[in-house]
Amino acid sequence: MRRWLTFAWIAALRFLGEGRMQTGFILGGIAIGVAVIVFMSAMLTSVQTNFTNRVLTSQPQIELQPPDEVARPLRQEEGVIEAAIVQRPTQRVLSVDQWQTILTRMRARSDIVVATPSVSGSALAVRGDASRSIGVVGIEPDDYFRIVRLPDYIIAGEPSLGTDDILVGIDLANDLGATVGDKLNVTTGTGGSRILTIRGIFDLGSKGANERNTYVQLRTAQSLLNLIGGVTGIDLTVNDVYAAETIAQDIGAVLPVKAQSWIMTNAQFFTAIWAQTLSSLLIRIFVGLSVAFGIAAVLVVSVLQRSKDIGILRAMGSSRGKILRVFLIQGGILGFLGSLAGSALGGVALLIWHLYARQANGAELFPMIVEPSLFVTSALLATLTGVLAGMVPALRAARLDPVEAIRG
Amino acid sequence: MADLLVLDGIRKSYNVGTPIETEVLHGIDLAMKAGEFVALMGPSGCGKSTLLNIIGLLDRPTSGRLLIQGEDTTSLPESALTSLRGHAIGFVFQYHHLISAFTARENVIMPMLVDRGRPDGEMERRADELLDRVGLIKWRDTRALNMSGGQQQRIAVARALAMNPFLVLADEPTGNLDTASAQGVFELMRRFNLERGTTFLIVTHNHDLAAQCDRIIELVDGRLTGDRRNSAIRNAAESG
Numbered sequence: 001m002r003r004w005l006t007f008a009w010i011a012a013l014r015f016l017g018e019g020r021m022q023t024g025f026i027l028g029g030i031a032i033g034v035a036v037i038v039f040m041s042a043m044l045t046s047v048q049t050n051f052t053n054r055v056l057t058s059q060p061q062i063e064l065q066p067p068d069e070v071a072r073p074l075r076q077e078e079g080v081i082e083a084a085i086v087q088r089p090t091q092r093v094l095s096v097d098q099w100q101t102i103l104t105r106m107r108a109r110s111d112i113v114v115a116t117p118s119v120s121g122s123a124l125a126v127r128g129d130a131s132r133s134i135g136v137v138g139i140e141p142d143d144y145f146r147i148v149r150l151p152d153y154i155i156a157g158e159p160s161l162g163t164d165d166i167l168v169g170i171d172l173a174n175d176l177g178a179t180v181g182d183k184l185n186v187t188t189g190t191g192g193s194r195i196l197t198i199r200g201i202f203d204l205g206s207k208g209a210n211e212r213n214t215y216v217q218l219r220t221a222q223s224l225l226n227l228i229g230g231v232t233g234i235d236l237t238v239n240d241v242y243a244a245e246t247i248a249q250d251i252g253a254v255l256p257v258k259a260q261s262w263i264m265t266n267a268q269f270f271t272a273i274w275a276q277t278l279s280s281l282l283i284r285i286f287v288g289l290s291v292a293f294g295i296a297a298v299l300v301v302s303v304l305q306r307s308k309d310i311g312i313l314r315a316m317g318s319s320r321g322k323i324l325r326v327f328l329i330q331g332g333i334l335g336f337l338g339s340l341a342g343s344a345l346g347g348v349a350l351l352i353w354h355l356y357a358r359q360a361n362g363a364e365l366f367p368m369i370v371e372p373s374l375f376v377t378s379a380l381l382a383t384l385t386g387v388l389a390g391m392v393p394a395l396r397a398a399r400l401d402p403v404e405a406i407r408g
Numbered sequence: 409m410a411d412l413l414v415l416d417g418i419r420k421s422y423n424v425g426t427p428i429e430t431e432v433l434h435g436i437d438l439a440m441k442a443g444e445f446v447a448l449m450g451p452s453g454c455g456k457s458t459l460l461n462i463i464g465l466l467d468r469p470t471s472g473r474l475l476i477q478g479e480d481t482t483s484l485p486e487s488a489l490t491s492l493r494g495h496a497i498g499f500v501f502q503y504h505h506l507i508s509a510f511t512a513r514e515n516v517i518m519p520m521l522v523d524r525g526r527p528d529g530e531m532e533r534r535a536d537e538l539l540d541r542v543g544l545i546k547w548r549d550t551r552a553l554n555m556s557g558g559q560q561q562r563i564a565v566a567r568a569l570a571m572n573p574f575l576v577l578a579d580e581p582t583g584n585l586d587t588a589s590a591q592g593v594f595e596l597m598r599r600f601n602l603e604r605g606t607t608f609l610i611v612t613h614n615h616d617l618a619a620q621c622d623r624i625i626e627l628v629d630g631r632l633t634g635d636r637r638n639s640a641i642r643n644a645a646e647s648g
């Protein structure tokens with residue numbers, strides 16, 4: 001008997017120890033349940049975090065653009081619309097009105113970290129016989145690289161831009177058979193044309209982006225797209241990435257611009273995450289319930305088996321409260337130990353998965369993110385579940401009539 | 409000397425308020441003095457266990473009063489009865505004597521542990537002393553379920569005395585034992601009675617054992633039908 005333990009703990013531990021088989025089986029059951037939850041949660045968090053990180057470092061969190069051009073229906077008189085079918089006009093490359101003023105106001109806001117202008121349009125890249133249509137983005141590298149971490153994605157050359165330089169994606173470079181130092185002829189529909197030198201090649205992790213995205217200096221893009229002195233957008237990053245949508249709406253309401261947050265542009269991803277989160281929550285609830293039922297079942301049997309012991313303890317002067325505690329503690333211990341075993345099992349499963357689930361080239365699918373708080377939370381929840389599950393059997397034990405228990 | 413125990417018109421009915429309501433004890437009046445060693449005899453089903461459970465505060469009478477050391481227990485709340493039971497009364501039962509998950513010594517410690525919460529050296533010393541007195545000190549670390557019925561019952565007697573109660577209630581403590589073991593357990597109780605002045609009330613069907621008690625009470629169909637004292641027995645036991 002451990003001197004520092006109280007009666008209820010001593011009895012609880014002994015009873016669990018004596019019913020080794022039952023205890024072992026239920027611990028196995030709890031461990032499997034907890035392992036499933038740990039594995040699933042860690043996977044979900046990892047996928048989510050990795051995607052979010054990638055998105056947040058490869059595109060602005062908020063983009064400000066000129067408002068859409070809309071055709072106004074012809075009105076003959078008040079309330080009577082003559083042309084009922086309104087065609088959407090083609091969207092020209094337009095500069096943001098008053099962009100310097102807007103930029104200054106953006107930079108003055110405390111919830112915005114970086115604001116930088118950009119010019120984008122489409123062009124044709126030609127090298128020898130090969131040509132590809134591309135999107136040209138003109139940027140001020142120092143600020144822009146704080147929004148899109150292009151330097152992190154550079155795989156050849158360097159992320160610096162002179163007036164005649166261009167950064168291209170790996171797939172475009174391959175298609176054109178070009179490498180760092182080679183020259184491209186870039187022409188646009190508005191007649192602009194420049195010979196640009198490839199200074200760096202990046203890999204943004206998506207084929208679409210690697211084929212189409214190219215980056216040049218703001219001025220270079222302005223001259224190519226015939227937009228001297230104008231910009232097509234202002235890119236922002238904010239303090240709280242999840243507040244981006246609210247901030248975007250706020251900006252759109254007060255300024256004559258269209259503000260789009262990364263949350264809107266990645267709506268599909270968020271829908272998918274939401275669906276996954278919901279299904280994982282449901283799985284957790286049902287695993288939790290089955291664990292609870294398992295614990296309750298084992299303890300109900302234990303109460304039946306020990307009813308004479310309980311009667312004797314009551315005859316010795318144990319109060320109902322003490323008997324109640326003996327069985328609640330058993331529930332808690334089962335939940336706690338089960339969750340420890342389950343956390344270990346889940347951790348091992350994650351390791352194995354991380355070792356064997358690989359991309360074709362042997363690189364990891366995505367970095368695994370396992371937060372210690374996951375284990376702490378599951379241990380706490382499992383312990384609580386155990387105590388709650390022990391409630392019914394414990395009450396049954398406490399209510400036992402000692403006379404019946406001893407005679408029976 | 410004041411009576412340790414007074415039963416005043418104790419009645420007990422089972423299934424009260426139902427068509428099968430039956431009265432098992434029909435008004436028991438009884439007084440016991442401190443230090444008495446009493447046998448309770450009677451045919452099966454006459455209400456001996458029922459009476460013992462009421463005296464042991466495990467059950468409440470339907471009517472009548474039970475005074476322990478002059479205090480009326482009938483109106484005490486359950487928590488007070490539980491506490492009084494733990495401190496003042498020891499039990500020895502016929503079956504399922506010990507808690508099988510614990511060792512001999514732990515079983516003896518158990519009533520003290522229930523009372524005081526945490527184990528300490530004092531409890532262990534007291535348990536060892538009692539185990540020594542019942543001749544089982546060598547078995548103190550043996551799990552209860554690995555011992556013979558006679559050994560278990562001796563440990564149960566040691567356990568009943570752990571809290572130094574003034575009353576020990578034994579319901580057919582030797583009912584399950586062979587003659588020699590029964591005699592051994594009985595003598596053990598007698599010895600504690602003589603040495604410590606602990607009062608014993610023992611239910612038994614065994615006339616030889618009852619004859620060694622200094623008072624024999626007879627219960628038939630829920631009524632006391634006999635109450636004999638035998639001072640010669642006591643003198644013999646004391647000198648023997």
Ligand SMILES: Nc1ncnc2c1ncn2[C@@H]1O[C@H](COP(=O)(O)OP(=O)(O)OP(=O)(O)O)[C@@H](O)[C@H]1O
Pocket residue numbers: 422423432450451452453454455456457458459
């Ligand atoms: N919980 C109960 N409900 C209904 N009847 C009961 C209950 N407990 C005991 N009885 C009845 O009360 C009567 C007395 O029972 P009790 O156990 O006190 O007898 P006893 O003298 O101890 O018998 P034995 O010598 O067989 O142990 C019996 O007829 C029994 O059937």
Ligand SMILES: [Mg+2]
Pocket residue numbers: 456457458579
């Ligand atoms: Mg009986």
